[in-house]
Amino acid sequence: MITLRLASERGKANFGWLDSKHSFSFGSYYDPEHMGFSALRVINDDSVTPGAGFATHGHRDMEIISYVLExxxxxxxxxxxxxxxxxxxFQLMSAGSGISHSEYNASKTESLKFLQIWIQPNTLGNTPGYQQKNFGQAVGLTTIATPTGDKGTLQIKQNATLSQLILAPNSEITYQVTVGRKVYVHQVAGQLSIDEQNLSAGDGAKLTDITTVTLVNPADTQSTALIFDLP
Known part of the structure; x- marks a missing residue:
C-alpha cells in the first residue's frame, strides 16, 4: 500500500527568522494521525534567515540527520x-546519553535551507557521536546511512538505511523492499511517480506491504528524493 503525505497538508511554523514545514507532529504542531512512521520521527523543511539560527539546546536518545539544500x-x-x-x-549527530548543540546560518547575507530528520535509536544511553560527509550527486541510488557504517556510509544506531535517489529526466528504476520492512520516500526536488502515484517537492509516501515498486521521473528536470528503509 502507498499512502501519500502531501506537502500542502504538513504542519507549519513561522517565527520570522525560521520558516518550517513538518511532515510529522513537532513543536506546537500536533496531529495524532502523523506522529511518525516506524522509527522515523521527524522530517522538517527548515528555511533560516541570514545570521539566524537555533541557540544551544539539548537532545538525548535520538539520531538527528541534517541535509543542507542551500x-x-x-x-x-x-x-x-x-x-x-x-x-x-549530510550530518548525523547521535544524541545518545545527552548532547547540546547550536545550529546557525553560517552566512550573513544568504538564506539557509535544510532538512532536519530524527530517527529513534534501537538502544538508549549510547555515547554521543558526530559524523559528516558529502556523498555527491551521482545518478541512481546512493546509500547514506546504515547500521554498520560499511562502505563509507554514516553509521546510524537503528536497523534503518537512508539512501539518496537521483533520477535523470524521463528515467526510472525498480526498487525492491525486503519482506516485513517499511519504506518512506521524501521528495526533495523535482517530480517522482511511485507506481503511478505522483510526488512533488515536499511530498512524502509511506510504503507498506510492498515488495517491488517502480520509481519514475516523468519530468524534463532531475528528480531528487530520500528513501528510508525502516523496521
Whole structure:
C-alpha cells in the first residue's frame, strides 16, 4: 500500500527568522494521525534567515540527520565539534546519553535551507557521536546511512538505511523492499511517480506491504528524493 503525505497538508511554523514545514507532529504542531512512521520521527523543511539560527539546546536518545539544500550550517556541540556544513552535506549527530548543540546560518547575507530528520535509536544511553560527509550527486541510488557504517556510509544506531535517489529526466528504476520492512520516500526536488502515484517537492509516501515498486521521473528536470528503509 502507498499512502501519500502531501506537502500542502504538513504542519507549519513561522517565527520570522525560521520558516518550517513538518511532515510529522513537532513543536506546537500536533496531529495524532502523523506522529511518525516506524522509527522515523521527524522530517522538517527548515528555511533560516541570514545570521539566524537555533541557540544551544539539548537532545538525548535520538539520531538527528541534517541535509543542507542551500547555504551552509555553522554547527557547534558539547562534544567539541565545531563544523560548517555546506550545501550537499549530510550530518548525523547521535544524541545518545545527552548532547547540546547550536545550529546557525553560517552566512550573513544568504538564506539557509535544510532538512532536519530524527530517527529513534534501537538502544538508549549510547555515547554521543558526530559524523559528516558529502556523498555527491551521482545518478541512481546512493546509500547514506546504515547500521554498520560499511562502505563509507554514516553509521546510524537503528536497523534503518537512508539512501539518496537521483533520477535523470524521463528515467526510472525498480526498487525492491525486503519482506516485513517499511519504506518512506521524501521528495526533495523535482517530480517522482511511485507506481503511478505522483510526488512533488515536499511530498512524502509511506510504503507498506510492498515488495517491488517502480520509481519514475516523468519530468524534463532531475528528480531528487530520500528513501528510508525502516523496521
Amino acid at each position: 547555504g551552509s550550517i555553522a554547527h557547534k556541540d558539547s562534544e567539541g565539534n565545531v563544523e560548517v556544513l555546506p550545501a550537499g552535506e
